[in-house]
Amino acid sequence: MEENNIKQNILRFFEKSRGNYISGEEISNNLGMSRANIWKHINALRQEGYMIDAVPNIGYKLLMIPDKLQGYEIKNGLETSTMGQHIYYYDYITSTNDKAYELAENGAKEGTIIVAETQSGGKARLERKWISPLGGIYMSIILRPVVNIEEIPAVTLVSALSVSKTITSLYNLKAEIKWPNDIFINSQKICGILAEMKGHVDKVDFVILGIGININTAINDLPPNSTSIKTLTKNIANRVIFAREFLKQFESDYTQFINEGFKSLKNECAELSTLIGKKVNIKMHNTILSGLALGIDDKGALIIKNELGDMKRVLSGDVLMCR
Amino acid sequence: MEENNIKQNILRFFEKSRGNYISGEEISNNLGMSRANIWKHINALRQEGYMIDAVPNIGYKLLMIPDKLQGYEIKNGLETSTMGQHIYYYDYITSTNDKAYELAENGAKEGTIIVAETQSGGKARLERKWISPLGGIYMSIILRPVVNIEEIPAVTLVSALSVSKTITSLYNLKAEIKWPNDIFINSQKICGILAEMKGHVDKVDFVILGIGININTAINDLPPNSTSIKTLTKNIANRVIFAREFLKQFESDYTQFINEGFKSLKNECAELSTLIGKKVNIKMHNTILSGLALGIDDKGALIIKNELGDMKRVLSGDVLMCR
Incomplete structure (x- = not known):
């Protein structure tokens, strides 16, 4: 994480310089480390897809940020106190839920997230597979809700509500909840949620909330009757901003769920539901x-x-x- | 398991012979294996504590059965269709619940039980330890209940009811349930239950029911305010018979729970409860x-x-x- 913090600090410097060159000396003075060390981290960022120009005696300039969900991109400007404060990022993973489960068993904190660009064994409900092509967001969140076990099934609906509200606020699209765990836009699937849990029958140890969202996913890579934000808006969406906004929205909805119960959110869920009245x-x-x-x-x-x-x-x- | 089946069949032969010598030839003919093979298994039984006399040209005679919870002892005469049909036995284990959890994750069937003579890391509720001296029964049962998650907390009470009824029927002692997971006789603890689970929030994968019962446990080996069947009855109890009777009773109560709901058992639980009216x-x-x-x-x-x-x-x- 130390290394990621340095990268994050360097990226913040570039952000502040707003497209201007910034000297290696200035970065190294501010971060209190050698210019050789800064150089090493600049190169590491380049290998992750960042295009960074270097001109002798002038300095560095950030030309392009890759479309990746790197933890330090998500954390930069993240307005939450728990959700996403610890991020594990993978270019490729079998299943973010399985990784989250393993981390949770080893004590990972509430709000820890696991994100991946693609999954080979993405999991869906009823032992189905969640197809995970590039361009989507595949995220698992570790939760440690101090509630009775009978309150747990509602966690899926709370997160569906947060995804739906995030989509509407960012893209002005009406996202509906197909009870209990899918989100549809214009009758096409855009998001699926899978919640797993471990615990004693009278005390929940943890819940793993797995969320797959088709953001910039190509329509041809998706199963039938699916859609993506890119398909609907005809624009490439900024997935990092989506992740940040969703985490903020979810922290708010989840906190309300814990403090006031699902009761306080059920009307909102019912209004967005595709099934009610049918x-x-x-x-x-x-x-x-x-x-x-x-x-x-x-x-x-x-x-x-x-x-x-x-x-x-x-x-x-x-x-x-x-x- | 093959080897355990042979041992079980040999022990059934001894049982049928009712204390008489039985020739190696008779056993080997009936089991369809060589006399040398029978001899090998007789020796294995001896190493487990069975005292078996062998007289040349006459045969074998069982002199003493060790006080152990071996699977083939429990299965001999077990009147159940699922509970205890698969048994894993350990002289010593860290925790039968942890072993059961591992087996359940690898697909072990409903009703599979794990029994041990002693545990080094026996688990109790709220991260406490369950002291597991020799003479007790430490058993975990793998359950795969097809019910909603909100029905699961009652599983603990169902098993407490079965333990209580087994104690009363075998020893004529009044065993009361201290909600939600302990059993007391004369205000002293005789049994504790710990249920763990894994699943999706809308579908239970498995429940592990861990049960610790003080049967022949020496009072000095137990924590304060505890008792054992031996202490109360002043007799050594047959733990194998206890295990068999409990499994039969539990299978009956658990089946009723699955088919008719906890509702159908709650009055019985309430009548045996130490807390109601207090x-x-x-x-x-x-x-x-x-x-x-x-x-x-x-x-x-x-x-x-x-x-x-x-x-x-x-x-x-x-x-x-x-x-």
Whole structure:
């Protein structure tokens, strides 16, 4: 992390110089390290894709920042107190959730995130795979909520709400929540969420929230009925800004969830839900429940009125179709 | 397991012969293996503490069965269909729960049990240690309940009920449940339960139920305010019979829990509870809740009426004292 801090400080210098050359001496004086050391880190940044010009007796100038989710890019200007304060970044990983699980078992703090440019074994619900081409954001967040186990299923909805609000505030697109863990824009999937957990039955040790979002992903790289921000806006989005904004929004929503309960967020979730007011078929274990989705309750369960007029609470299930 | 099956079959032969000598030829014919092979297994049994007499031209006779919880002893006459059908036995282990967790992660079936004569790192709730001297039963059961996560906390109570009923039926002692996970006889602790779990927030992968019971444990080896079956009955109990009876009882109670919900067992639990009708102080996270324990609800939560007359549900907590 020390090395990443130096890189982050050098990048902040470039940011302050606003496109001007800055002397190696000035950087080395300010960071209290040798010019040779600065040179070493400049070269490391270049290997990560930063284009940095060097002119003898004048100094360095940052020409281009690569489109990467590097921790020091996300942290630069991150307005949170816990979420994303510790970042593990990978160009390539099998699964950010698996890495997060391992780190959490070894004591990683709440708010620690794992981000990757691509995953070979991205996980989705019901043992499905989450396709993870370049251009997306694949992020896992370690949470240590001090709540009863029965409050935990709502964590997925809280994060879905935060993703939806971030998309709307940055790109002015209406992102809807398909209960319990997907986000759709114009009936096409843009984000999936997978929450795993470990604990005692009466005390949660940790929850791993895995989030995959199609940002600059090419439409041809995605499964059918999916879309990406780039496809919808016809612009390359800044993924680092997305990550920062999402972390800020999620910290706010998650803190509200912990302090006031899911109850305080359920109306917002219901308003953004694709299912409420629709007839749905939900596969639960080995049965299929059909009925009208009436709303979401205080624990995040979907309330269904079946054909006999009975009310059913559904905490987990696979929505097969809705109309 | 093959080797254990052979040992189990040999021990069944001895059982059938009811204290008579049985020829090596008869055993070898029946099991379809060489007499040399039988001899090898007889010797292995001897090393585990079985006293087996061998007289040339006459045969073998079982003189004494060691007081061990060997899987083939438990399985011999076990009347269950899942619980204890796969047994991992250890003379010594750090923690049966940790071993069960590892096996469950690698796909071990529901009902698989791990038993040990002693543990060096036995686990109790709230990161405490479970003292595990010789003479106790230290058992972990792998469960894969297909229920919503909010039903899971009740699993501890279901198993406490089964332990209590087993103690009463075998020794005619009144064993009471101190919500949520301990069992007391005459206000002294005889059993503790620790349930751990892993899963997705909307689907449980597995629950590990760890149970420690003081059976023939010497009172001097136990922490203060503890007791053992041997101390109470002044007799050495047969731990193998205890394990078998408990597994049978638990299979019955657990099946009822899965099929009919905890609701169908809560009255039985409430009747055996030490807390109902008493004033209690319960430490929850960082606060202490004081009030009158009124009952147990459909999810296994304790219902407390506080001093203002408000009803509170407590799903997890540490009972500090009650009177």
